[in-house]
Every structure is written in C-alpha cells, then in structure tokens.
Amino acid sequence: MKIKATTILAGLCLLQSAMGLIYAQTWQNLITNIENRQVTTLNGMWKYIVDPYESGYYDYRRQVRDQQSWQNTAEALYLAHKPAHKGERVEYDFDKSDNIIVPGDWNSQKEKLFYYEGTIWYYKKFVFTPTPGLPRQFFYFGAANYESDVYLNGKKLGKHIGGFTPFNFEATGLLKEGENFIVVKVDNARGLEKVPTVNTDWWNYGGLTRDVLLVEVPETYIKDYYIQLAKGNSELIEIHVELDGPAKVGQVVTVNIPDAKLTFTGVSDENGVVRGSIKARKLQYWNPGKPFLYDVNLSYNGHTLKDRIGFRTIAVKGRDILVNGKPVFLRGISIHEENPLRGGRAYSAEDARILLGWAKELGCNYVRLAHYPHNENMVRLADELGILVWSEVPVYWTIQWENQETYNNAENQLLEMITRDKNRASVIIWSIANETPVSPARTGFLKRMISTTREADPVRLVSAALERHEKPGSRNVQIIEDPIQDYVDVISFNQYLGWYSGTPAQIMDNEYEINYDKPVIISELGGGALQGFHGERDEIWTEEYQEWLYEETVRMIDRIPQLRGVTPWILADFRSPRRLLPDIQDGWNRKGLISQTGNKKKAFYVLKKYYEQKAKEYGE
Template sequence: MMICKPIITRLILLISAFLSLPFLAFSQNDLIANIPSRNTISLNGRWQYIVDPYETGFYDYRFKERKEADAEAYWSSDVQVNKMDRKEHGYIDKYTLNVPSDWNSQNDRLYYYEGTVWYKKSFDYKKSTTSNRLFIYFGAANYRTDVYLNGKKLGMHKGGFTPFNLEIADSVLKEKGNYLVVKVDNKRYADEIPTLNTDWWNYGGITRDVKLVELPASAIIDYFIQLSPASTNGEIEGWVKLNNAVPNEKATIEIPELKVKHTFNVNNNLAEVKLTLPQFQCWLPENPKCYKVIIKTNSDRVEEKIGFRTVKVAGKSILVNGKPVFLRGISIHGEIPQGKRRAQSQSDALQLLTWAKELGCNMVRLAHYPHDEKMTRLADSLGLFVWSEIPVYWTIDFSSAAVLGKAQAQLNEMITRDHNRASIIIWSVGNETPVSDIRTIFMKTLLQTAKKTDPSRLVSAALEVDYHSAENLRSVDDPLGEYVDVVSFNEYLGWYGGTPESCRDARWSTRYNKPLFISETGAEALGGYHGDAGTLWTEEFQERFYKEQVAMLKRMPDNYVGASPWILADFRSPRRNNPTYQEGWNNKGLIDQQGRKKKAFYILKNYYNQIQTKN
C-alpha cells in the first residue's frame, strides 16, 4: 500500500510534537551543583560485593521484584540472628572492590562481565544539626543504579556517565552502623542510552566518587554565573536556584578580586542575576584566568573558580571573546591504557590532558559520553577548550519517546554539572547517527533542549560522510546540519575507504554557511610494530596516513575551524578482534597501550605547532 508524502509528513510532525515532551528524570532529587565546595564525607574505598548474574537478590523465584521487607533481598541485613536464620547471601572482606573504579579491571572473573553486582558499605554519621538535609551523591555508576540504606530504597538512576544524588531521610539514617547497599547493573539494552552496539568497553561498577553531602534546610542547589552570549562589556546574565527558600530570601554574588558584590531577591526559589563585571581578564587557553566566585544566602555558602568568556558563531567562524579561534583538538576516551581501566582520579585526568597539551592541543573532544568532572575542572585550569558529549551513539531507537527522555535526562545532567566551566564551548548530542526523518527529529529535539538549557554555548553532533565515494568533491549535507552551530563530521579517508593518498584529490564542503569541523579521523597502528609504510597496522602506515591527512587539512575551505582526530590513546573495545594486531583494543591512539607515543603523534604535533606559530 502506498502512503502519500503529505500523510507521512503529518505523521512526522505529530511524532515531533510527541517527542518534544519534557525529558524524564530518573533520580528523585534536583542535582546538587559544585559538590567539591560542599560539606561532604567521602565513601570511597573498599566496598564488599556480591556478583549476582541471575539477580537473585532483586527478584524472587517467580521473577517478581522482592518486597522491601524481604529478608532474602540483598539489600537486607546478612547477619544471622540465630542458628535457624537462613541467610543465602553475605558480604565479607574476602570479596571487596575499590570505589571508585570499574569492576572489570579489578577481578579477572569480571573482565567481560555484564550484569548485576551488589556493593555494600557501612558507615556512621551524625548530622551537624537536626534541621539539615543529607544526600548521597554518586559521580557516576554504570548503568542502572538502585540505592538502599538500612533496608529502605532511596531511589534509582539510569545513565553510566552522569551524576545523581538521593536524599537520606532522618527516619532512615542511623548514627552508628548504617548499612548501604548499591545494586549496579551494566547490561546493555536496545532501548537505553547508549544502546547495545558501541565501540568501547562496557566498564561496570561505581566508577566515580561517592559522597555524603550535608546541606542546610534552605540550600543553594545550583547556579549559573556566566557572561551573556551577547556580552560586549562584561555583562553577566545568570541565576541562583535554591530549595526551600525562606520568605524575603536574598542571594549575594561576590567576586573578591574584582571587588564585585551584588545582592538579588529570591522569588519562587530562584534569583535572577544581572551584573556587569569591571575590567577583567577573559578566559582563554593562552591565559586560563579563573576568578573565585562566592554565592551566599542567609543559610548557605558555596564558592568555586569560574572563568569568563563568550563563544558564538559568526558566519564561517567560531568566535571566542569576539575573536576567531582554530581548534587544535584531539578526541579522548575516559580510559587509562596502561591500566586497562576507566579513568577515575585527578592523576588520571592530569595524565590525559597533559598528553593533549604535549600534542599542541588547545581543545579536547571528550567522547563519547560525559567524562569525570575532574577532567572538565582541570581543563579550566590548564586552558583547554572542551567538546562534551552524551552517548547517543550509532543506532539507538530514534522512534521511542522514552529513549528520547533518557537522552534528555543525561543531557540535562551533563549540562547541570558543568555549565559553569569556561573550558566547555560545545555541547554535543551524539555521534554517527544514521540519517532518517525520525532520527533528525530526535536529534533536533536534543539540540533544542541543549540550547534552551544553556544558551551560552554552541551545539553540535559528529556526523557521518561518505568517504567511499569515488568523487573527489565530498559534501557534508546531513539535514541535521541545519540545526547545529558547528557542522562536524567524522572522516576516515585512507583507512575505511581508499588509501591515504586518496586525500590528495579530496575536497570537502558543506551546503551550510557554518564553521566546518573534523570531529574524527585516524588509522590503527599497534604500538611498537614497525615495517614499511605500505603495511597495515605498522606505526609507519599510521604515520603515512597522518602525513596525507595533514596535507589535505592544509587545503581545507575557509570555513574549516579545526579537528579532533581519533584518538589520543589506545582503548579497549570488544569489537576489535584481530588476534595479532588488536586483541580487544582499538589501536587508533597516537599513544599506545603502554603510554608510549607513536610516530604519528609527532606528525600531528608538528602540524599544530605550525598553526600555533602562524596564529
């Protein structure tokens, strides 16, 4: 049966309206911003665990979710109260895991494991005052997390790379011997974000910091203190968000170094902030100046370092503080190759970003998910532009409003955590998504969500192009280009199509009058494997590939604004199964599995040094 195009169009419009429904939240509380500035107690360290592939601790033998009071549930006490008390679970020190960390790298039997692991931690805690509120905060846990304290469920969160916090009621908390149990499940599903099919390791576990956070009854939950996108003279347009604000509450913004101090009225838990900075230094990679900003109310106070800069697109250029910039970038996975594990510490972040600086970068693409907050805060102080991305990757279910809701929730959590980071200039809503009408509606909705949530930054997505074409002229004409600020595309000319010499006649263009950015390009090489430049997998072949790419990049059109080649360091991927040259590694890194720089590293470094010297 043939359906006429007008009917299809109306259906698409109806679906678009449906998909524009507000995003779904999975944690029960508003995300608390700037955790490092809060009154916190770390719960990091050794946690006891139970591996539960059949989810016995969550479902009974009829596969029904266990009731809260079920003694056989793994969130219930494992202490035997008498000789006849049958306990079929238990937490002991023989089985412990480090938190934060993934479980795959800590125990060989969990290397490929996808399923449920129960974590248990005991702690004592007495609040400073009875009126204060207590929360438990997770930097991230992959993927679904169910949290229980003393037999009571606090809540659930979905998303493996974004933070969440849950309130602990006074009726649940004990001063001594609190019994915290966390169910973490990293199974992949077709209707989740990301979906079943990715090109990175599915690390499971509590992979980022866990903290108890104590707040006053009326607290500062979040704030946005940034230059207005249209600022020409230091105009700040922002807000301070409270919970349980008292009548006639006021919020004060203070920047001591600039002798700025302004007070604003709070209405419906929100204070609108408008002020003009006196003479100040803009944040730039060459001068990553950040100012101490203090936000105060009658009962709460937070502070952090914030840099001030503007970013916008003007025609074919990206302007930072009103001047064009060229992005000398590199893509990065949140992984430490020498340890075959998730990046988790300040020293891990320093290793990755120091490598990027050694390469001559002024920009990093943090792919394909929000990285640890330590990365974005360190990028602020080191002077690196950041592209931050949610894991809308390849072929997710673009027809599902529920999946859209999950993507929007992760997008909101990413932006909320980092919207005061000067380093972040681009929010990305996905990578290499196949073109279709329903996909474009889905992705457009995410772009609009990002712009509405944070109008001060640019939005983009990494698009695909046809690098198999025999034609020399290659046009980036994905319909999503109409809605992004920067037209970004991944190209592997000479690796997945043609030979490196195919670059010599290649000409790139886009039908959109916007900046053009190469978000990925690269070729694999096994570190330490040498041969002639015509042999795949050798460092010499990768070096040849980059020489041809660099020559092509020097001929790009005038709207070309930079690149972030794939990738800084080799990383683990179950898709990569050549038994000689891969063995579960994607070896497109410029730095190998042992942390050694490959020959291609120096080709890209030289290109970036030439650009830096020229500019």
C-alpha cells in the same frame, strides 16, 4: 539563563515504559559543585556480590522485591539482612564476600569479571557523625554504569539510569548517628532501548566508577547556580541561583567576586530562584592562552559556597569560531575516559592530569571528550589548563529513535551533563550525537535534543559528529548530507579516508563540498598502528602507515576553507571488545597516538608539527 520548563513534579519521578524499564528523571534534583561542600567520602573498600540472575532484585516469578509489601523478608538481598535465629534461611553474606575498590570498574579489578555484564551488589558499613547546622544529607554518585538502585539501612532511596552522569538521593531522616550501611545494585547490562544501545566501540566498564560521597547541607541551601557572561555581551554577568528547602521563598542571596570588586544581592522568588545580572566592564577574561579563574562566593543565611569560575564569550560568525571575539583554530584530540596505563576507567584528578597533560604536549588547545560526559575532574582541570572542551552524550550510532522512553533517557543524561558543567568556561560545545544514520525519526529525535540544549544553555554552541559520504556520481568528492546541519552551530563530521576508505596514497585525490557558511570541525580522522611495529609505510598496522596517513590527511583537510578545528581519533589506545586481531589489537582499539604503555607513536609528532603551524597562523 533560561531554565528548562517541565511538567515533571519535583523529586524522583518514575515512569514505567512498555518494555518494563523504570526510568528516573533525576537532573532536576542534582546538587552542583559537590567538591566545595561539606562531604564525607565513601570511597575505598566495599564488599560485593555478583548476581547474574538478579535474585536479590526479583523473586522467582520475576516480581520486583522492593515494590512488594513483604520486602523485609530474608530473601531481599538489598536489605543486607542478618538471620534473626539459627534456623532462619539466608543465602548470602556481605561480610564474608570479596572486596572491591570504589571508585573503579569491576572489569579491570577482577579478572573473573573482565567480560561480566549484569548485576553486582555493593555494600559498605560506615559511621555517621552529623555536622552541627547541616541537618540534611544526600548520597552523591559521580557516576555508576549503568542502572543503579540505592538503599540505605534497608530503605530504598532511588533509582538512576545512565552510566556517565552524576546523581544524588536525599537520606535525611533515614541516616542514623553511628553505624549505617548502604547497598547499591549496579547493572551494566546493555539493552536495545538504552543510551547507548548494545553496539558501541568502547569497553562497557561496570560499577561505581566515580566518587561516592555523603553531602551535608543546611535545611534550606543553595542547590544550583549559573554565573556566566550573557550571550553576546562581554560586560554583563548573568546570575541564576536556586535554593532548595522549606524556607526557599523570599530569601536574600549574595554573590561576591572579590578580585573583580563585584557584588550582587537578590531575593528568591516563589520557586526559590534568584535571578539577576551584574555589569562587569573590566573583567580579565578566561582564554586558552591565559585561563584566568575568579574566586566566586555565594552566600545565604550565614553559609558560603565557593567556586572558581572563568568568564569568556563563545560565538560563531560566518565560518569562524570566536572566543572573546577572536577567531580560534581548535587544535584538538579525542579522548576516551580510560587510563590506558592500567586499562581501566579513568576517574581521578591524577588520571585527568595524565590525559590532558598528553594533550597539552601534543599542542592542543581543545579536546573532544567522547562519547559520553567524562568525570568532573576533567572539565575542572581543563578550566585550569586553558583547554577548550567538546562534551557529548552517548547518543551513539543507532538507538531506538521512535521509543519515547529512550528519548527521555537521552534528554535526562543531556540535562545532567549541562547542569553539572554549565559554569565551566572550558566547555564551549555540547554534542548531542555521534555517527547517527539519517532517517526522519532520527532527525526528529536530534532536533528535540538540540532544542532542549538551547533552552537549558543558550550561550554555548551545539553540534553533533555527523558522517561523510561520497557525492553521487563522483569518486572523490566528499559531502555531508544531513539535515541536522541546518540546526547546529558548527558542522562536525568523522572521516577515515585512507583507513576505512582507500589508502593514504589516495587521500589527496579527495576534496570536500560543504555548502554551509558555518565553521567546520573534523571530529574524527586517523587509523590504527601497533606501537613498536615497524615496516614499509604501505604496510598496515605499522607506525609508518599511521604516520603516512596523518601526513596526507592534514595536507588534504587544510584545503577545506571552513575548517576551524580537528579532533583526530584518538589520544591513546583504549580497550574495545570489537577489536580482536591477534598480536595487533588483542582487545584494544589501536588508533591512539599514544600506546597503552604511554609511548608516543610516530604519528603523534606529525600532528604536533601541524598544530605548531596552525598556532602560528592564528598568532598564538
């Protein structure tokens, strides 16, 4: 396993952009496999203050308070300051403020915050009792949308940028035995320089949207690891273990896989890294039909970290995608991280079981988690259920391709996604973009992202959801004119023939011209329908129209020789402020095969039948 080389110093590195945005490169410090460590949940009820003018962060001259020498004054909101005497002026009070549940977005919890974009301060008191033998503590956030500044007992721990990837900050020495308080400034305001930028087609849910945990670890501990089959070798497990702490050099680390009767022992180098491999000739492989997971134990200095890991190979050969050397057809569906039944951000294991359970019922062996990294419950459950995964970063539509700070942000989110999920057998494709218009600056940006992805993980496949175009001089020949096709493993593109272009009656008149000997995945297709709205099949927004569109589309795409997968758009209706048609959309994107009430539309069964046919063709 190659580890990305970097000149950035260990620890939190802050870069100041020309636009004044402080950007945090945080992927290097990420602790993985949180669920199997000593953790205390901080989930539950928090206090919050809405701060649209960011008065707690900036003074009246727009100077950042936490960078000023007088930061301990009563005016600094993030300190949760209490007046020392009755004459001292304090213009806020967390203890008297409203409550909000964490994890969760503020939009769906508070009607007054439904459309709110800006800063909210979160506050929680908690009691800490240290665990003997675990002297270091970190605060871990599954995600917070979008910029987060974290303070413990009035001292700043760090800043994170990006709404869908995990991050953690060390609190050792600042955390007290007994009562403490944590304050988090969360700002979900959109910006042209951000990733994603101001224009998207999903709801901009704000807040502490995933778990907040207090993690305790030894003074020197196993921070991260990679244990997967080597590229192109189904009998060799590569091992890479990273220690963190003052005694990280020259330490003995053991990796044991009891059911495979395999044990590896290595010594950490000058960087605290253990590298090696194990020959494994009789492994039971993880595959979609039988997702076998091994118990894996990593031991160091009397402490053991457990995980459940599947071993499988993934490769492309000509037009085929091979899992464990066998060609597969990826019977997929696209999914947003939203529980449509409550109309809010999905985050829990229960949410994951609803969404992936629907995908299994549809006949899927594959899902596209769009358009950003989903919560860890989704990929871990996909491991258990045997569902292959496309995981994506929100380089979406048009962002600032020539802004180096924007690229740094995108790359950091990419590396946080890979760092968290690189041991999940279900994840087979990293996607670096969606529907980005071709230009020299954009192509250079994406080529750098692809290079970073391959350096960080040389085993998995790389793709991007591209756009289709009509061939010049032809009315019905569709092509993908994009130089990124030369650099990806799988050619993927979105197409909405019969919806944004023509009608279902015209779909079969089209054909695709793809001049690459690579597998093809259609990453989006489909059209909208309001569940329960019926009529003639040529009446738009009816279930019959969507059903007809799917019938004609699956017939048409089946003529593409290289077609090896499809993820129609989308599993379930989801909220979008772009979708305003009264009595039909009402703030929802209606392309789902399942409604916001959990009812299946007629097109669901068209796709299910098509997948049954494809499963038989591939002997599944």
